[in-house]
Amino acid sequence: MSHEATLPLTDEDIAHYREDGAICIRQAFSPEWIARLGAAIDADMRAPGPMVRINTPKGQPGLFFVDFQLWQRHEACRYFVFDSPAADIAARLMGAREVIYYHDHxxxxxxGTEERTPWHHDQPYYPIDGEQIVSLWLPLDPVSRDTCVEYVRGSHRWGRWFAPKFFRQGGVNLQVQDARFEEVPDIDAERSSHTFLSWDMQPGDVIAFHALTLHGAPGNRSSTRRRRAWATRWCGEDTRYAVRAGQISPPIEGHGLQPGDGLACATFPRVRPRG
Ligand SMILES: O=C(O)CCC(=O)C(=O)O
Known part of the structure; x- marks a missing residue:
């Protein structure tokens, strides 16, 4: 069934996405989706995948837990990728005819987790060139604005590419060279020069953001509420597999793509148009 007709997106939302680089779409996913995905996430934490990362040093409060590619191991996540409204939302926002599922995070x-997510934008981590790349950041718990990810409004249009860093505190740069890369500016020191976007969110709400929108997040300032978020990454037909000299993240291998290829393959499935 196509979800196009009932998508929770207006033309104004799409214009804001293009202008600002991030929007919050309210109640895009039903409580059933949230319950099923929440259960899959808890199962993944009990038995993580091969790319799991723990970003909280031993002995520190809370836990900043990161994993990837849940769609390959959890039925609910796979079902979300192929059959939820997510792919249609991504298509509308990107203005794309085709949607290729890149990965999830x-x-x-x-x-009580204290670790920040450092300021970064996502595309320099990926071996992908092109404009049509959108992420959907879907929290499974209520998230207050002081714990939500923050986005620097309009930064996807700066024409700048910042060197990717690992998230672990004091994170080192990935070992990757690209003539476009420069160090991320000290956004906290220049807060008065920017406009920031972040939201109080309820389960079912989702943030859609462009892969070049600069973002970062505080620790979890709540001492009682979890902050489980599942980010899915979607590409359109203008994207191409690209050469990156060195590390990429996540280090997804085995796809057999060559520089210049379109992304669609078994590892990065084409989810729209439906087969
Ligand atoms: O959840 C977070 O703390 C950050 C999310 C993020 O960086 C992303 O989805 O690209």
Whole structure:
């Protein structure tokens, strides 16, 4: 069934996405989706995948837990990728005819976690060139604005590419060279020069953001509420597999793509148009 007709997106939302680089779409996913995905996330934390990362040093409060590619191991996540309204939302926002599922990224901050997610934008981590790349950041718990990810409004249009860093505190840069890369500016020191977007969110709400929109997040400031978020990454037909000299993240291998290829393959499935 196509979800196009009932998508929770207005033309104004799409204009804001293009202008600002991030929007919050209210109640895009039903409580059933949230319950099923929440159960899959908890199962993943009990038995993580091969790319799991723990970003909280031993002995520190809370837990900043990261994992990838849940769609390959959890039925609810796979079902979300192929059959939820997510792919249609991504298509509308990107203005794309085709939607290719790139990967997913689980980011859990348990109550009291102090680790920030450093300021970064996503495309320099990926071996992908092109404009049509959108992420959907879907929290499974209520998230207050002081714990939500923050986005620097309009930064996807700066024409700048910042060197990717690992998230672990004091994170080192990934070992990757690209003539476009420069160091991320000290956004906290220049807060008065920017406008920031972040939201109080309820389960079912989702943030859609462009892969070049600069963003970062505080720790989980709640001492009682979990902050489980599942981010899914979607590409359109203008994207191409690109050469990156060095590390990429997540380090997804085995796809057999060559520089210049379109992304669609078994590892990065084409989810729209439906087959
Ligand atoms: O959840 C977070 O703390 C950050 C999310 C993020 O960086 C992303 O989805 O690209």
């Amino acid at each position: 689980l980011l859990v901050k348990e109550p």
